[in-house]
Structure formats: C-alpha cells, structure tokens
Amino acid sequence: MLLQSYTISQIRALIGLFLFLIIVEVIFLFAGSLGLLQGVFLTIAELLNIGLLVAAAIIIYIRYRKIKKFIQEKEDEELKMTALIQSMPDFVCFKDGEGRWIKTNDFGLELYGLTNDQYVNKTDIELGLINPFFKDAFDYCTISDEETWQKAITVRAEEAFFIPSGELKTFDVIKVPLFYEDGSRKALITIGRDISQQKLAEEQLVKQEKLAVAGELAAGIAHEIKNPLTSLKGFVQLMKEETGVSQEKMDVMTSEMNRIQSIVEELLVLSKPQTRLKESLSLHSAIEYVVKLLKHQALENGVTLHFEEINEGPDDVLGDRNQLIQVFINLVKNGIESMQDGGELHLQTIRHKEWICVCVKDRGHGISDEGLTKLGQPFFTTKSKGVGLGITICQKIIHEHNGRIVFKNNEHAGTTVLVKLPLYNEN
Numbered sequence: 001m002l003l004q005s006y007t008i009s010q011i012r013a014l015i016g017l018f019l020f021l022i023i024v025e026v027i028f029l030f031a032g033s034l035g036l037l038q039g040v041f042l043t044i045a046e047l048l049n050i051g052l053l054v055a056a057a058i059i060i061y062i063r064y065r066k067i068k069k070f071i072q073e074k075e076d077e078e079l080k081m082t083a084l085i086q087s088m089p090d091f092v093c094f095k096d097g098e099g100r101w102i103k104t105n106d107f108g109l110e111l112y113g114l115t116n117d118q119y120v121n122k123t124d125i126e127l128g129l130i131n132p133f134f135k136d137a138f139d140y141c142t143i144s145d146e147e148t149w150q151k152a153i154t155v156r157a158e159e160a161f162f163i164p165s166g167e168l169k170t171f172d173v174i175k176v177p178l179f180y181e182d183g184s185r186k187a188l189i190t191i192g193r194d195i196s197q198q199k200l201a202e203e204q205l206v207k208q209e210k211l212a213v214a215g216e217l218a219a220g221i222a223h224e225i226k227n228p229l230t231s232l233k234g235f236v237q238l239m240k241e242e243t244g245v246s247q248e249k250m251d252v253m254t255s256e257m258n259r260i261q262s263i264v265e266e267l268l269v270l271s272k273p274q275t276r277l278k279e280s281l282s283l284h285s286a287i288e289y290v291v292k293l294l295k296h297q298a299l300e301n302g303v304t305l306h307f308e309e310i311n312e313g314p315d316d317v318l319g320d321r322n323q324l325i326q327v328f329i330n331l332v333k334n335g336i337e338s339m340q341d342g343g344e345l346h347l348q349t350i351r352h353k354e355w356i357c358v359c360v361k362d363r364g365h366g367i368s369d370e371g372l373t374k375l376g377q378p379f380f381t382t383k384s385k386g387v388g389l390g391i392t393i394c395q396k397i398i399h400e401h402n403g404r405i406v407f408k409n410n411e412h413a414g415t416t417v418l419v420k421l422p423l424y425n426e427n
Helices: 008-033 039-087 106-112 124-130 132-151 196-241 247-271 283-300 321-338 369-374 390-400
Strands: 091-096 101-104 155-162 168-179 185-194 279-282 303-309 316-319 343-352 355-361 404-409 415-422
Touching: 039 101, 091 106, 101 106, 124 132, 132 155, 132 168, 132 185, 168 196, 196 247, 279 283, 279 321, 283 303, 283 321, 283 343, 283 355, 303 321, 316 321, 316 415, 321 343, 321 355, 321 390, 321 415, 369 404, 390 404
Parallel strands: 303 343
Antiparallel strands: 091 101, 091 185, 155 168, 168 185, 279 316, 343 355, 355 415, 404 415
C-alpha cells in the first residue's frame, strides 16, 4: 500500500506547491520593498507563508524517506529472489500475465542462448525470432502456457527439444499460474528440471534388455543356419562345375545364399559383445572415406553427397575405425535409398565442448512418428527388403563407444540422424 500512498506524482505535486509558496514569498518581499504591503499585515503574511514552506518541506522529506525505504526494500527482495533462482540447478522463468519474460536465471540464458538485455519484456514468439533455432520450442511453450492458464491449476509435464550441439534435452516442467482477485492473469512461474540423463538411462536399460533377448535368439538362429548353409554353398559350387546346369540359376542361388550368410553374420554381431580395437582416430577422415566409398552409388541413384565441418578443431575419438565406418556406411546408404527422387544428402560435423556430433540429413520420405519410436528395435524395418538389424547394430556400436544416436524427421522432408561421440583427450 505504501507505493499507492506515497507515489512519485504526489512528491512532484508537493514540490510544485513548495515552489508556488516560494514565488508567493518573493511577491510579498517585492511588494514590501515597494511599500504596497506594510506593517503587521506584511509580517503575518510572511510568517504564514514561511510556515507553509516549512510544512511542505517536512512533508516532502517524510514522504521521500518512505518511498526511498520502500524502493530499497523492493530492491533487497529482488536481490534475494535473484540469488535464490540463480542458486537453483533448474531452469526458472517468471512471466507476466501477457506472457512476457520478467526474470530467468543463468541456466535459462545459457539453455536458450540469450542475454539479459534480449529477453526482458519479450514473449516466447518474439524470442523465437531472436534465436530461430529454438523457434519450435518457444512456439510449444506458448501453447502449453495457454493450456496452463485455461486449466487455472499447477500443471506438470515433460517437454523435449534439441539444442545446437545436437543433444535432445528433456525437462520435467512445472507451471504455476497466478491470478488477481478479479480473476485476471497476474503471472506464470515455470520451473524445468533437466532429466535428459535419467531418460537416456531408462531408454538404454530398455534397449539393453531387448538386445539381450534378441541376442540370445539371434545366437541360436545363427548357429542353426550356419552349418547347413556351409554345406549348401559347397554343393552349389559342385553343381556349377557340372554340365547342363543353368549358370543363371546357379548365380541366383549363390547370390541368395550370400545374402543369407550376411544376415547370419549380422545376427552373430548382435548376439555377442565385440572386442574393440581402441585407438585414436580422426572422425573427419573416417567420414571422408565413407563419402568417397559411396559417392558413385549415390550418383547412380541421383543423389549428391555433401560433407562439411561446421566448426574447426580436434576431431579425434577413441574407438574402432572399422566399426564406426560400418555405422556411417549404413546411415548414408539408408539415406540414399530413401531419396527415390534423388537430391542432396548432407553430412556435417559439429563440435560442442567435449563432444563431436555427426549429422546425416537426407531429403527422403521420412519416417512415421510410430516408426521413430521403434527404430533400433531388433527386426523392425521400414524397407520392403530388409531384416531390421542394421540400425540395431549401429546403436550397439555407438553405445559401445560411449556415444548416442538420435533420429528425427526434418521440418519439410526427410530424416536427420545425429551421432554424438566423446572427443578423445589423451590426458
């Protein structure tokens, strides 16, 4: 209530009155010097005016002190609030009733790549224009904020979005709407806890359990097929040497048995841990090798491969070069096969702190939302021809290299695959 009782406008009015009384005093003095006012009347008028001046000065001083105290208390409260939210390990944001950002902590500034002078009094839509990378995330915030206002209760939900490093961030978000007594919107408090590692651990646990079951199944199937397959290949070779047997039919049989053998080898890779040759290797060099290897196959399908480094710097990782090359061959081949109308397939390397991210972006037909959730599950495939083990093996290899692989659909067409690996530091 102090702010309403002792406003700056009232102080200005009192100062105006004070100046008016001074002018009156000057007029009295001037009139006295000219002999217009004399004697007791002049003395009384001057005393009354001086008394009013003193009273006005005292009132101005008292009210100034109260306003100064009020402002100081508010500044102290704001400092305490700032210290509190800065000490929190979570994202904290205060918005007014119109959705404009009032206050956030350093976590929020770093997360969205903002500065203090950029975000104050800006809405999510305006912030999406300032940092277009997060436009989709800010647009979603606008929608979820409105849903919270409509429900008029505290809302808790999970929100996920990608950050520039290519990492998928998942937050456990709590939104608290505040209202004035008349029911109008006052403010919205948002607190988001980063649960990305927790979600990743849960996903990895589920995948490992599935892989363990699939591995046991794969081992049994592979060993059952391998021995008779070897015998069949031997007999086909003998038949080739005999006369009167169609060479074309023999070639078809050989091709199909080679295909079965490659499936058996994939099953064996899935069924047991692979011994990795740990060595420092240039990821950039490995990807260049893959691009050269698949360049002609891509051109035959009307696809042009483009590879670029987004930011220069160390690109060494610790791992098995052949296995990593196998991963990127699989991903690039998938991209080429999905682009039935041809086009450009882009590969990029992006460094972020102690990580390096490889981005493989095609312009194919994309993957359904349901398909994205199932990618990596053994024997799931989106191809008319395929066993559904390629992505599973890719995920297994990247996981064994302490990395992560993420799939997402592009905004207009195609799919982006993000492979994140830790940079090698010999120290």
